[in-house]
Amino acid sequence: MKGKLIIIGGHEDKAGAEVILREVARPVLKGGRLAIITAATQVPEEVGREYTAIFRELGVRDIAVVDIREREDAADPSCVEQIKDAKAIFFTGGDQLRITSQLGDSPLFQMLQKRCADGALIAGTSAGAAAMPTTMLVSGNSDESSRISALGMAPGLGLIDNVVIDSHFAERGRIGRLLGAVAQNPASVGIGIDEDTAVVVEKNRRFRVIGSGAVYVIDGSTISYSSLSEKQPEGVLSIFDVRLHILSAGDQFDLAERQPMMRE
Amino acid sequence: MKGKLIIIGGHEDKAGAEVILREVARPVLKGGRLAIITAATQVPEEVGREYTAIFRELGVRDIAVVDIREREDAADPSCVEQIKDAKAIFFTGGDQLRITSQLGDSPLFQMLQKRCADGALIAGTSAGAAAMPTTMLVSGNSDESSRISALGMAPGLGLIDNVVIDSHFAERGRIGRLLGAVAQNPASVGIGIDEDTAVVVEKNRRFRVIGSGAVYVIDGSTISYSSLSEKQPEGVLSIFDVRLHILSAGDQFDLAERQPMMRE
Numbered sequence: 188m189k190g191k192l193i194i195i196g197g198h199e200d201k202a203g204a205e206v207i208l209r210e211v212a213r214p215v216l217k218g219g220r221l222a223i224i225t226a227a228t229q230v231p232e233e234v235g236r237e238y239t240a241i242f243r244e245l246g247v248r249d250i251a252v253v254d255i256r257e258r259e260d261a262a263d264p265s266c267v268e269q270i271k272d273a274k275a276i277f278f279t280g281g282d283q284l285r286i287t288s289q290l291g292d293s294p295l296f297q298m299l300q301k302r303c304a305d306g307a308l309i310a311g312t313s314a315g316a317a318a319m320p321t322t323m324l325v326s327g328n329s330d331e332s333s334r335i336s337a338l339g340m341a342p343g344l345g346l347i348d349n350v351v352i353d354s355h356f357a358e359r360g361r362i363g364r365l366l367g368a369v370a371q372n373p374a375s376v377g378i379g380i381d382e383d384t385a386v387v388v389e390k391n392r393r394f395r396v397i398g399s400g401a402v403y404v405i406d407g408s409t410i411s412y413s414s415l416s417e418k419q420p421e422g423v424l425s426i427f428d429v430r431l432h433i434l435s436a437g438d439q440f441d442l443a444e445r446q447p448m449m450r451e
Numbered sequence: 452m453k454g455k456l457i458i459i460g461g462h463e464d465k466a467g468a469e470v471i472l473r474e475v476a477r478p479v480l481k482g483g484r485l486a487i488i489t490a491a492t493q494v495p496e497e498v499g500r501e502y503t504a505i506f507r508e509l510g511v512r513d514i515a516v517v518d519i520r521e522r523e524d525a526a527d528p529s530c531v532e533q534i535k536d537a538k539a540i541f542f543t544g545g546d547q548l549r550i551t552s553q554l555g556d557s558p559l560f561q562m563l564q565k566r567c568a569d570g571a572l573i574a575g576t577s578a579g580a581a582a583m584p585t586t587m588l589v590s591g592n593s594d595e596s597s598r599i600s601a602l603g604m605a606p607g608l609g610l611i612d613n614v615v616i617d618s619h620f621a622e623r624g625r626i627g628r629l630l631g632a633v634a635q636n637p638a639s640v641g642i643g644i645d646e647d648t649a650v651v652v653e654k655n656r657r658f659r660v661i662g663s664g665a666v667y668v669i670d671g672s673t674i675s676y677s678s679l680s681e682k683q684p685e686g687v688l689s690i691f692d693v694r695l696h697i698l699s700a701g702d703q704f705d706l707a708e709r710q711p712m713m714r715e
Contacts, residue, residue, distance in 0.1 A: 366697060401687050412711075423665050423699035424699065425665075425699045425702050425713060425714075427696045428694060428695075430692060430693070430694065431694075431695045432692065433693070434689055435686065447692075
């Protein structure tokens, strides 16, 4: 994958420094279209209007809201055309299963993958962030720490491999469900992104942190024992020897080497 | 320290299986006094009555509520006497600074240390748990991930060395502040205890998990980089290479060796 991803933990600053949305707008400031895909949300008109106003304020002139409400919209040639011409594509928040159930394997999604391979920027916030990996986190009772039964995963958009992403990461109990997801298969690195914080991924290999919060990276390759193997679906998960990194703005992480690098 | 500690994450089950409170009651079921210290709470009568009723239900006959409201109460010979004769001493929740500011260096506290050395059980829930170590966590904005500025610590009761304890651990953002506390001095192991979950510490060296939730153990000895040294008080903390364990009922942890052991 040649493209660049911006994966946002939700509630990005929309009125102050706007560090993250400026980064999303950057490729289209000197021309080119920004497509806003509102598939995740139940209130696409409101959300579309809100982001259009913000990005206009940031200097973007060509903005298309791609309003996918049913699966047939994702096959509509006029919607596909809007993605074809976009240099940056932004997924709003909402429900990640709405994104994948409506876009999965559609003509619009095929065009999205093509644009990504051609170097367009794909960005997503909250559900739009969670949907990006090959396998996405869809549920998990965040009131309970690492209960084996509480975890739900589903096939995601496949824009980035070998990661699991959770957003709004400062919220109650989110670390438990991400740890559970990583323990299921330590081949995936868990990335928990705070609100108003994002990771900018280059070439599916390395990312850099921007925004005001922290990014938690859970590396399960060091796990020496996990009780998942004991098949106690209602049990609380035990996991020993997780490697954990907390990154903040400017820090980088090499996904291939699983190595953090401090800001310079 | 010869004594045994039961350190409880708060909201221990008071009506169902009552695993944790049964463990607190165990040493005094065949005789001997249970002293309930309500120093942490602003509503000592209510809390004292509640726990008295529960422990009576569990079969404890000799119960004394030690109602410390001011520092002079902790010097009152009748209060000290109640601790002198106790085989088990239980600290309720509330505010950990109320415990240490009223009990610190008092005749009652000296008696408590003596009882602990003589093998009495000392238990505490929520603030009563957080107050146990030599250095205790007193604040920290749990809405923010690992902000350097958000962390407050103070001298605790000194009943256990080289640990920092946080309770109600499934709550929003608690892991961030415990990570921050461990990064300040990785000589301390961070122990984050979920509600209705406890660690039973034997001889200041090894603990076992009981209850329905998880216990997070943060070992900072492996930390390769922490931005604490950069003196950015308002910054978000970066911490690389933390070793993290998630333990559940039956699992043990050797504090001296920093090694988890799975349930048998």
